[in-house]
Amino acid sequence: MRIFDPHIHMTSRTTDDYERMAAAGVRAVVEPAFWLGQPRTSAASFVDYFDSLIGWEPFRAGQFGVRHHATVALNPKEANDPRCHPVLDLLPRYLDKDGVVAIGEIGYDSMTRAEDAAFAGQLALAVAHDLPALVHTPHRDKARGVERTLAVVAESGIEPGRVLVDHLNEVTVKLVRDTGCWLGFSIYPETKMSPPRMVELLKTYGTERMLVNSAADWGRSDPLLTRATGEAMLLAGFTEDDVDRVLWRNPVEFYGQSGKLDLTDVDAPAPTFAGNSILRGGE
């Protein structure tokens, strides 16, 4: 089973996780920029974070044979802090980078005016840079948040097929299914979505434009729940091709729209990571 986790915050995870993910079949990930639990106090803090997402973290992932890409944005929570707003002026520089395959996570947290402005402005930036957009949906007042999200997406003029609306559930999936946007589901140990519930959604809505992620971060989460979902699909009678579509081909197709997804040699056997054997002998 080959797995592409389209949403995982590896900065918050250990090398043990990379090791277990690689063993479970995770060969590629996208790490969206988000908040870090502790609020940032300046744009400079974002610069260090973004630099890590296009520097150190891909290197770290590579040690375990996992291909790492990123998305960058001012996230909805911190869009409410004026001290963070100057980061919007720095985004274009990062959107040009090879490893940045979308703008995100953008969208709503508390549905404030400041979030409206940051969301619409960054959708325009996605259009200007010809990039897809990863859209976070709020955890509170979610259904209305999704409705408002879809209205802003429609108004922005971005092609729906270049938008991934994430963290959906049984209630909100219906709102997004017919819009042409891609649908993301974050499989969590207890909260957002579980493997058995996900299987039911796939039975009802099919596998087209459906993406499954672990959204693993610094909270209680599990980077192997993508794999668990694939196994639950097989047990429920889905074919290996169905699983491959949801866990590999769909995320490849969505982020591939950036023209920057680099999966060269990703099917090659993972390099050994004990010691430093990747570089040794390599040059």
Add this chain to the structure above:
Amino acid sequence: MTPDRLRAALRGVPDPQWLDAALRRVATEPKAIARLFATAARRCGRGPLPDPPGWTVDEAARALLLTALPADHAAAADSLYRHGDAAEKRAVLRALPLLPIGAACVPLLHDAIRTNDTRLIAAALGPYSRHLEQPAWRQAVLKCVFTGVPLAAVDDLHGRADGELAAMLAAFAAERHAAGRTMPADATDLLDRLGAGSHPTTAREA
């Protein structure tokens, strides 16, 4: 290494017209280098070049862009390094010996050597590392051994390796020996060559 050799090596890239146009534009409009530098790998490729050995297509293309600037090479190299992803940083480091900058960009070497990204450490120890002070250079060589960067990446290793480096390597070998671990073969060879053959281990990596 010369820009002409890199230019010749890049004749076979998929889109040579893009590179030609980018080089002309940088010569007349230096600020354009920021975006062209970022996009160069997507336009030119990332694979290894058969010649010169050890260079990749993106490194060579980006190095050429830097050499094409009409002036202020040190400031441009600094800015592109500071704002670059890991591949861009590596390309800047590799371009440094080709630029008319004297020792102005040594701080970039210090930055690269401070990281734990072995690709950056290796790139910092090319020909431009002649500008590194000896203590910093020795620490960098030891860090190569420590992080597994092959010593073949170190320019002028045998010309610069001295008794102090030998003592540092011997002490490191003693630590490895005490821990029941081996030294990389190239480090053991260097130690032998420096006449510190009485070091406590001759174990080599398989």
